[in-house]
Amino acid sequence: MGPRLRGDDSECVENIVVISGTRPLRRWHWVHKWSSIVCTAFMLMLCITGLPLIFHHEIDDLLHEEVKAAAVPAGTPAANLDQAVATVLAKFPGQVPHFLIWDRDEPDALMVSIGPSINASPVDNRIARVDVHTGAFLDSPDITGRFTYFMLKLHTDMFAGLPGKLFLGLMGILFCVAVVSGVVVYAPSMRKLRFGAYRKDRPRIVRRLDVHNLAGILLVMWALVVGFTGVINTWADLVLKAWQYGQLAEMTAQYRGREIPAKPTPVQDAVDVARKTIPHMQVAFVAFPGSIFSSKSHYTVFMRGDTPVTSRLLKPALIDAETGKLTDSRDMPWYVSALFLSQPLHFGDYGGMPLKIIWAILDILTVVILWTGLYLWLKRRKPATGAARAGTPAGARPIEGQVVTS
Amino acid sequence: MTNARARRQTLAQIFRWPLAIGVLSTVGLISALVGDGLWDAVSWLALLLPILLYGWFLLRPRR
Numbered sequence: 001m002g003p004r005l006r007g008d009d010s011e012c013v014e015n016i017v018v019i020s021g022t023r024p025l026r027r028w029h030w031v032h033k034w035s036s037i038v039c040t041a042f043m044l045m046l047c048i049t050g051l052p053l054i055f056h057h058e059i060d061d062l063l064h065e066e067v068k069a070a071a072v073p074a075g076t077p078a079a080n081l082d083q084a085v086a087t088v089l090a091k092f093p094g095q096v097p098h099f100l101i102w103d104r105d106e107p108d109a110l111m112v113s114i115g116p117s118i119n120a121s122p123v124d125n126r127i128a129r130v131d132v133h134t135g136a137f138l139d140s141p142d143i144t145g146r147f148t149y150f151m152l153k154l155h156t157d158m159f160a161g162l163p164g165k166l167f168l169g170l171m172g173i174l175f176c177v178a179v180v181s182g183v184v185v186y187a188p189s190m191r192k193l194r195f196g197a198y199r200k201d202r203p204r205i206v207r208r209l210d211v212h213n214l215a216g217i218l219l220v221m222w223a224l225v226v227g228f229t230g231v232i233n234t235w236a237d238l239v240l241k242a243w244q245y246g247q248l249a250e251m252t253a254q255y256r257g258r259e260i261p262a263k264p265t266p267v268q269d270a271v272d273v274a275r276k277t278i279p280h281m282q283v284a285f286v287a288f289p290g291s292i293f294s295s296k297s298h299y300t301v302f303m304r305g306d307t308p309v310t311s312r313l314l315k316p317a318l319i320d321a322e323t324g325k326l327t328d329s330r331d332m333p334w335y336v337s338a339l340f341l342s343q344p345l346h347f348g349d350y351g352g353m354p355l356k357i358i359w360a361i362l363d364i365l366t367v368v369i370l371w372t373g374l375y376l377w378l379k380r381r382k383p384a385t386g387a388a389r390a391g392t393p394a395g396a397r398p399i400e401g402q403v404v405t406s
Numbered sequence: 407m408t409n410a411r412a413r414r415q416t417l418a419q420i421f422r423w424p425l426a427i428g429v430l431s432t433v434g435l436i437s438a439l440v441g442d443g444l445w446d447a448v449s450w451l452a453l454l455l456p457i458l459l460y461g462w463f464l465l466r467p468r469r
Contacts, residue, residue: 183424186420186424187417187420187421190415190420191414191415191420192413192414192415195420195422195423195424196423196459196462196463197463198463198464211464214460214463214464215460217424217427218424218427218456218459218460219456220424220427220428220431221427221428221431221432221435222431222435222453222456225432225435307440307441308438308439308440308441308442308445309439309440341439344439345435345439350438350439351438351446351449351450352446354446354450355438355446355449355450355453358450358453358454358457361457362453362456362457365456365457365460
């Protein structure tokens with residue numbers, strides 16, 4: 001058993017739950033308690049799986065061999081894209097290209113996403129890496145056996161697909177509710193305490209409360225932003241569907257009902273046209289005709305800017321795959337931009353290694369908040385084991401026994 | 407000053423520091439999105455602050 005509560009500890013117990021609180025305050029306590037209880041187990045899982053994901057590049061580099069692209073002098077021109085695709089398809093006969101992806105963090109490699117047919121779900125696509133400059137095939141690792149993949153699946157949908165994602169999004173909303181209500185109940189708890197008070201000579205429950213309050217109030221903004229951007233990310237599939245059936249359908253309306261051209265124009269030409277149309281941006285992503293991010297008659301070339309913000313925002317250019325001409329190019333709607341911008345704010349990958357380390361420490365502090373919160377709840381549920389002072393004079397401050405039942 | 411326990415505080419007093427830290431955190435979260443170099447450094451410092459404060463309040467010597 002921990003130390004017994006001292007004579008004036010009834011006062012600090014009062015700080016734990018304000019018995020004398022007004023009705024709205026009690027409601028906030030109720031909200032904080034229940035939103036936390038429901039989401040805590042999942043939030044603990046998300047914090048623990050999220051921690052290695054902050055460093056997924058570094059972990060993958062460490063655990064898995066990767067064929068590196070050839071070192072070339074700056075300014076070396078890129079290889080022809082159609083040749084690069086042909087090289088990949090020669091390695092994987094019968095497959096068709098869905099997407100070309102240029103990773104922001106790995107400018108020397110081009111990723112070719114291929115599937116068994118153009119209608120196959122791209123979720124099961126294989127990624128082949130190609131040297132951007134030489135066009136040589138690098139490798140095509142199966143990432144599904146990797147530690148980071150396992151963590152990512154747990155973190156994003158718990159291997160339960162879209163329902164799993166949306167469920168975790170709901171937990172994220174509850175987490176945000178817990179943070180906001182936590183700020184409200186912080187006030188009565190700190191009425192008689194200085195900011196940052198840590199009463200290290202008091203019983204464990206008081207110390208845990210102080211740690212919970214301190215870490216909680218210090219991390220409010222970060223936790224809210226990372227929590228809510230996480231929620232937005234769970235809607236990614238829905239947002240992209242909305243874009244497909246909204247803006248993309250609108251831009252390709254006059255092509256509806258057409259079939260994929262038998263001999264589409266070279267993808268290199270499509271990329272060149274897009275570059276010429278939007279010269280101040282770089283190519284980030286190409287969707288082949290018939291894939292989910294394009295129409296049957298178009299290449300969609302997604303361009304990105306070069307600042308931390310604009311490199312996250314994509315601008316599609318639609319290139320007719322029969323004539324090779326640009327048919328339309330618009331900025332993506334706000335809800336897609338919101339999704340793209342919420343990604344760095346959730347991942348913490350936009351300020352170099354120092355920011356990743358800070359992200360990791362803040363993640364661990366969130367575990368501390370969740371853990372101490374859980375501890376406080378469990379301790380208060382049990383009848384006060386010897387903590388409540390016997391023989392409290394009538395009319396004295398509330399003691400823990402009463403706190404328990406509140 | 408030497409006691410953690412203060413007189414009954416107003417809401418303004420309770421939330422003075424949390425508000426300042428919240429504003430700085432927001433600056434830190436946005437700063438690295440805006441640019442690189444100095445912008446990143448601002449972000450690191452602003453987001454390091456809550457971590458340092460946490461350590462300081464828990465580990466500071468008793469007075």
